[in-house]
Amino acid sequence: MRRNAAVWVVSGMSLSLILVLLSTDGCAKKKVVKAPPDTTIEQQNHISRIGRLMATNQTHEAMTACSSFFEKYPRSPILDHALFECGLVYTSEPGEDRGYTQALTYLNRVSEVNPLSPYADSARTLASLVNTMVKLQGTYTQQTNQLQACQNDNATQSKTVKDLLTAQAQQQKTIRDLQNEIEKIKRIDLNKHP
Numbered sequence: 001m002r003r004n005a006a007v008w009v010v011s012g013m014s015l016s017l018i019l020v021l022l023s024t025d026g027c028a029k030k031k032v033v034k035a036p037p038d039t040t041i042e043q044q045n046h047i048s049r050i051g052r053l054m055a056t057n058q059t060h061e062a063m064t065a066c067s068s069f070f071e072k073y074p075r076s077p078i079l080d081h082a083l084f085e086c087g088l089v090y091t092s093e094p095g096e097d098r099g100y101t102q103a104l105t106y107l108n109r110v111s112e113v114n115p116l117s118p119y120a121d122s123a124r125t126l127a128s129l130v131n132t133m134v135k136l137q138g139t140y141t142q143q144t145n146q147l148q149a150c151q152n153d154n155a156t157q158s159k160t161v162k163d164l165l166t167a168q169a170q171q172q173k174t175i176r177d178l179q180n181e182i183e184k185i186k187r188i189d190l191n192k193h194p
Helices: 002-008 015-023 041-055 059-072 079-091 097-113 120-192
Strands: none
Touching (some): 041 079, 059 079, 079 097, 097 120
16 A cells, blocks of 8 residues: 555655655555575675665665675575665665666566566556656756756846847937937028028
């Protein structure tokens, strides 16, 4: 139920808050995910370390730990768990171009590696949210660029209007001066020819 709520309010929340909702999904009936028997304690500790680094906002260190895990254990029986955790890590780096892209790569691989993974549903949901965020970010960027272009056009047009008003005022002054000159010439001419 929480997942649907997270999807419904995605446009008004930061991705961090959505991640909190996903991580608390099903708290009342939490699934206990036991590591496969051939998983080493070292692999489990490595994934736990990634989580601890994220909990203390050490995102770049967590990214390094993710890369390290995949280098050390490319065929790990808990690869789905590692992919999911690393997907979470990379959703925390939206400012970097590779953040969302890398998050999607990891999250989409969870189901590829193990379609029955206890992380598969959450990974699909999070991937959907990240895709939505990417689209919204693209729309936001496009609108910001359009706004900037309009502001630039407006500034140019404001300058043009100001220049035209200045030119118009100068022309009106010239017209008044010429009318005065014409009146002077008329008076001179009238004085010469009474």
